[in-house]
Amino acid sequence: MEAYTRFERSRIIGARALQLSMGAPTLLKSKDTNPITLARAEFEKGVIPITVVRD
Numbered sequence: 001m002e003a004y005t006r007f008e009r010s011r012i013i014g015a016r017a018l019q020l021s022m023g024a025p026t027l028l029k030s031k032d033t034n035p036i037t038l039a040r041a042e043f044e045k046g047v048i049p050i051t052v053v054r055d
Contacts, residue, residue, distance in 0.1 A: 008052050013039045016048050 004012070013036070020026065020035035027047045032038055042048045 004052065009043070012048060012050050012052070013043050015050060016042060 016039040017035040020038050026038055027042050027049075028038070028045060030038060030041060032041075039048070
């Protein structure tokens with residue numbers, strides 16, 4: 001996994017948490033319903049389909 005800055009990490013997790021809170025399907029099986037917790041778990045597993053483009 002690529003090394004992300006703390007700002008990139010926050011942005012990715014925040015964007016994914018927003019998607020989850022709006023009804024997007026989860027990419028991991030979990031009993032937890034908190035979107036931020038789910039987004040963090042997905043980020044740590046590397047399954048979030050969000051990329052970072054650096055100029």
